[in-house]
Amino acid sequence: MGKTVNNSEKDTTFRNILRIAVPLMISGLSTSLVNLTDTLFLSQLGPTELGGAGNALLLLTVLLVIGMGFSTGAQIILSRRNGERNYTAIGSIVQHSWIFMVFWSVIVILFLFFALPHFSGSIVQNPSIRGVIHEYLHARSWGIVFNSINVVFVAFYVGVTQTKIIGFITPVVAGVNIALDYLLIFGGFGIPAFGVSGAAYASNLSELLGTLIYLLFTIYVFNHSKYRLFNWQGLRLKAYKNILKLSSPVMVQNFVSLAAWFSFFTIIEHLGEKELAASHIIRSIYMVLIIPVFGLGDTTNSLTGNLLGRKKPQAVFTLIKNMNIIGIIYCFILQPVLYLFGEHLFLPFTSDPEIIELGLPSMRVVFTALFIFTSVIIGFRVISGAGKTLVGLGIEIITVAVYLYSAWYLANLPEVELYLVWMSEFIYFGVFLLIVYPYLWWGNWKETKL
Helix, strand or coil: CHHHHHHHHHHCCHHHHHHHHHHHHHHHHHHHHHHHHHHHHHHCCCHHHHHHHHHHHHHHHHHCHHHHHHHHHHHHHHHHHHHCCCHHHHHHHHHHHHHHHHHHHHHHHHHHHHHHHHHHHHHCCCHHHHHHHHHHHHHHHHHHHHHHHHHHHHHHHHHCCCCHHHHHHHHHHHHHHHHHHHHHHHCECCECCCCHHHHHHHHHHHHHHHHHHHHHHHHHCCCHHHCCCCCCCCCCHHHHHHHHHHHHHHHHHHHHHHHHHHHHHHHHHCCCHHHHHHHHHHHHHHHHHCHHHHHHHHHHHHHHHHHHHCCCCHHHHHHHHHHHHHHHHHHHHHHHHHHHHHHHHHCCCCCCHHHHHHHHHHHHHHHHHHHHHHHHHHHHHHHHHCCCHHHHHHHHHHHHHHHHHHHHHHHCCCCCCHHHHHCHHHHHHHHHHHHHHHHHHHCCHHHCCC
């Protein structure tokens, strides 16, 4: 009994949390760097290429929501089985996940080739942008399979709390992606310039490289026999039923989150072009700055499942406390960055002084709201890590409804300033906080069976 307690205490130490979280932070930052360089390179081709490729990526993200949600559900179960020391079951879940993800990838590829051309005209009016979307997605299609395989590898290593390999592979893949981006978009060394298609080919090849490294590491370095990852354990429909029960609400939740962002920027659009431009820049900077917070969230998700698998729900409260301490320290570190270098954060995106003047007050709002957001993410990931994804969906729907109404109300105030509309972030995260933590205190998440 004493040994189990010690293991639980070890799981919630700052050292162990950072051991898991830091590689995930590195992974997220590497991915963001690829996205930023993609945008930079494509912007040199022209606004049509940049806008078309951006819309293509947004459409692809929507299509992959189901696969990403499925992998989240699988990771929740993997964490619980790891805590239970049921290692053979982990191998079976990974095998079922690979089959599903490849199957879904094929469906998406078929959709891109055969269905998209028939209705893309109704959602994209500009024929030039529509042509770029088709070009990019056709070139990108075959790489979706490798992306899906890698997503399962990530879910596995997060679930068993061995994230160091993720922190190694993602920067390597990102570096290759950036180099190939430049080479294949603009040409060189005897390779022709592929333009927009080059960005897609670069992503495909780097993801293929990632798949090969994951496979080689797992086969020759990692103790895969412990989990019977490559020993076929049979196909069971009940396994899919269990994963889909958890992942279905996550799929809907991801869609709701995407729709909320789209709706928010539609509201901002009515304030003016420069307000919209400033808001998009803020979002780009914001998405980079919150990567460490998401790393803490993913770690919370994994450790919650592991602790509940060991029948140690009370240790989750220690985990929440330590996670919040790390998150608050991170937020405090960021504040001088804003107040000393806030204007410089805008310069890679614009030199328009009016846009910068509009954006800076809104940026201060976002940086301050990050304190609440960090605590919300940690508490919310405990709920999902415990397997209460339907509860999480319900919370998301309530808060998004309040958020969008408040944003709409603020945007329609006479002569409203942009930063006041961004104050709806406080309302959004505040409502989240008021629902999540009372549920963690009084809810029945500790007894969830997976």
